[in-house]
Amino acid sequence: MDAKLKAPNPWLLFIRSTDGMITVAALIAIAVHLILWLAVGAEEIDKNWPLIAIVVIGGIPLMWDVVKSAIKTRGGADTLAAVSIITSVLLGEWLVAAIIVLMLSGGEALEGAASRRASGTLDALARRAPSTAHRLLGSSLLDGGMEEIAVADIAIGDVMAVLPHELCPVDGEVVEGHGTMDESYLTGEPYVVSKSKGSQAMSGAVNGDTPLTIVATKRAHDSRYAQIVGVLHEAEDNRPEMRRMADRLGAWYTVIALALGGVGWIISGDPLRFLAVVVVATPCPLLIAVPVAIIGAISLAARRGIIVKNPGMLENASEVKTVMFDKTGTLTYGRPVITDIHTAPGFEEDQVLALAASVERYSRHPLAEAIREGAQTRELNLPDVVEVSERPGQGLTGMVGGHLIRITNRRSALEIDPDSGNHIPVTSSGMESVVLVDGNYAALIRLRDEPRASAGEFIAHLPRKHKVDKLMIISGDRGSEVRYLADKVGIDEVHAEASPEKKLEIVKKHNERGATMFLGDGINDAPAMAVATVGVAMGANSDVTSEAADAVILDSSLERLDDLIHISARMRRIALQSAGGGMVLSIIGMIFAVFGVLTPLMGAIVQEVIDVLAILNSARVALPKGSISDFDTPNKSS
Template sequence: MKKEKPICILLSFVQSKWQTLIVFLSLITISIYFILDFLNALCTNIPLLFLIIIGGIPLFLQIFLKLLRGNWGADSLAAIALVTGILLQQYLAASLIILMLASGQTLERYARHKASSVLLALAQRMPTIAHRKIDSEIKDIPLADIAINDEIVIYPHETCPVDGIVIEGNGSMDESYLTGEPYQISKAPGASVLSGAINKESVLIIKASKLPVDSRYAIIVKVLEEAEQKRPSIRRLGDQIGAIFAPVALFFAVGAWYFTNDAIRFLAVLVIATPCPLLIAIPITIISAISRAAKQAIIIKDPIVLERLPTCKTAIFDKTGTLTYGKPTLTDIFTTPNYTPEQVLQYVGSLERYSKHPLAGAVIKATQERHIDLIESTNVSEKPGQGLTGIINQLQVSVTSRKKLLEMLPACKPSLPPVSPGLECIILLDNQYAATLHFHDAPRAESKSFISHLTPAHQFKKIMLVSGDRESEVNYLAELIPFTEIYASQSPEQKLAIVRSERQKAPTVFMGDGINDAPALTAATVGIAFGQHSNVTAEAAGAVIMENNLNKVDELLHLSINTRNIAAQSAIGGMLLSFIGMGFAATGFISPVMGAIFQECIDIIAIANALRLAFGSTIKIDLPNG
């Protein structure tokens, strides 16, 4: 068995890579042919015959099996053209057909194996070891060795390895990629933690409440595996057109042979019918579009996105980091008559610069935007669950919660503004209520115009907001931006179920940026990852928007429409010219040799049209501010 192992490895490699090997072999042999032809050598066709034997026969047999299953596409007609080229002794044409077939299959194989890279990215994000604490000793153990009720130490900036409960330490965790919650979540003894969350600045000790395989992150991996297995099968545009063109062209060739009893006319028709516009122009159009998109900070990972995006009628959006900035923003300041918003911000900002609380950054940013100078503060202290206090200009400043204020000063309740979605903090000056600050995960500046234009400009019939965030935050966004339907507090499994349900009704595009969005991205007709936050999300999506700007999504929509139109122009226009040539060939006006020349002219026209996408530095969009 040990001696057979290297052979098995070799066979496995050849089986998975042989299309790629044929592509390189085709390029080499065709280059050798041109060199020999330039030197007027007598053996110019030998390299091409070698390629036909090594690469052409396996490709032909593969396509022949497709024919037996009733799959008539562009590849099928290419197989017939390949045999025709050999019978006509046009070995160069046959070799070019082999090159096109092999390169197309190589691209398809790359897309099929995308699932493995998604799961690999998921696995690489999780730690392989955990720090288990027994008595006063901390020991590193494999993740699989964690048992329920084990005490696990999580150091700053580490990923939580297992679901559990905090038993020691105070800090915060970033769970945004798992739950959609945009804010860092404060953690104190008794708080629950999720596997996959990122610890921030403090050491936390947790007690494992689940095994790693049953924890939140492992569940997402399982859901993603299931979604990958059920990813919808989508036919290529070339095959869709070829399914019509191939039998018509073959019928035309057989008819010419039958009515004229001249096999040469049959061959001439097939040479002209070689589907090069399908096999060459469409890939060139797609490659040009991918290159053009890359210049605009849009990464097309799966070319099928360009074919399917224009057909989508339902758009589903995650909230956090996609339609919003993904971090708290100070939106409202309510003050008592004794203080102005600027005074309150100056006091609060002067304290918050010493805080690690998730809202501190939003306060500091607000002071910078308003050009408010911060002042010296003393005796600054922050106790988890109690708030932030300090002395400024001999005035005691306290930042606390509504609950704590009403416990201390219940008479202040009438002075407080109504409870609103999002987060808030209460400001006390010398133990007297002074102000309330409201924070929201604010929508992007372009979110409303982008969502509003999808139906009139791109014919979307349903626009949905599906978020893992709390209902109050989702409702707040829905009041500002028009949606057909909204769903809040959705788990990855629930998001996946919604996407699958909508996809059965109409082609669906899903856009998100968190790890919890990965299964839905994979299950949608088109999945678009927004931003650069998560490798897992990027791997699961068919396209990645590298800049945090929704205008880029509109650029992708227009690029996909242009790609589909140009590909269709090249393919259908090329076929129409082929039909004209086939008519002349069937009536005897064009010989097989002239037919080959005519077909090359068609190819040049189709390819020149396909290359139009490669030129230009910007993509026109129809957003009001685009």
């Protein structure tokens, strides 16, 4: 597991947070007060000063946060605690006020520890983007050398060198060199792309093993990488507000508590009766039980190879109605495989594949590995290659067993062997390599990025078991490829050749009809992940994607995604049990307080007992018995 993707220790975050420090200080203040209270001859003010200090120093910041939160969320779980603190202070019940500060700050610290998410998506983009580039002083790498300049200073028309394994600094056109660039995280296309003179280079793409010379066609701030950063800025700024579970439950609970407190005051004429009610009503099962359940869910997810980056998503992952998949690396493995080989008369499949794989051993073309693996799967013996070359526009050539083997594309094959048009089958989709032997058409090797073995079963599982009512693929890949995959896995709605801007637009539209989930693995998916209700990154291949996602599935398996949905459902169920049960017990206590059976201090103690019960129940989230998933893969017995 990558160190940067390890889930932070929530208890460490608790102690380091401001609310956590207030919680510790409140415990110390209450302990000092009790010691002074037991001391013989201590004056009343001497006994209360630690309580007064913590209520003033710790209570005021908490109250300010509660007021801001109440304005934003139309009131919620914290509002009642604030009313209790104010009432306690007005009536001089400093111990009660300090206990409420302890409960409120403890709940806030736990929730902060569970939900803390320094959104580092844009920072990750900035770290990935190159800050300097190499401008040539002459017309080529060998003519005049080069100078290092800031990327922001690149002008249109500048001749730039992109060295091996560097990021392309700006959009441009290749004018010298022949190699490859990995554009997969930017475009959604699953393969490395060959580059030669006249090819377009995209900013943010990773250069291969050979240096390329490009002419800048755009400034850095207008290039593709900058556009994606801009779209992600927009997505981060417009991330939908999700009202937390505690606020949704606490809104009506607050009304009940204040009403009962008012009744107690009216029938007794004693404001302490109101205080006793609201102290018992302090919604700590909401303030503490929910974040404890979330922390347990984070731990449970981590044990299953799922890193939860935004714990707030655990409240929503099991409630999503629309699931949107990127194609490459999510529903597919992200690597091509041979689907079939069409041979010309006089040639055998294994014969041609062995010749092609022999030559492809010396190539870095994106389909070369698939052809080599195809030959290995068939256990073919590969003959020796005497000489090999790969020139721009001519494909890969090699001498094998006295024959000239050329691996190229359909257009070049027709130029070399015009008669091949009578034999090469029409191909509407997928990838292909044409093999020529001694200048004559020998075979067409078709390849595809095949779906994961469990993809079709998983797609059927989502509506059947998780009440998902809309499934779609949103991909930057070609329409024919996306439609092929959709048909294979059983998805009807397809959006192909979608840019990051288009993906973002689609997700925003579907957010209006309910909770959404977006799964992807590339930088081009980051904006859509950021604005979806739940964004899931399949694999930890990109810092940017991992930061934009709410959760990262480290082994890129759909089985782990099912685990995540079940963990979310388990967390919600147990959190609601704890919160609901605690609220019912609190309402019973409030009724006793209305009739004077409980004093404010007794009410605070009763509330603490209720809190302990709620916390113990919430802690069960991390300790499931047996499997939590109900998804059986094709390779697993049902």
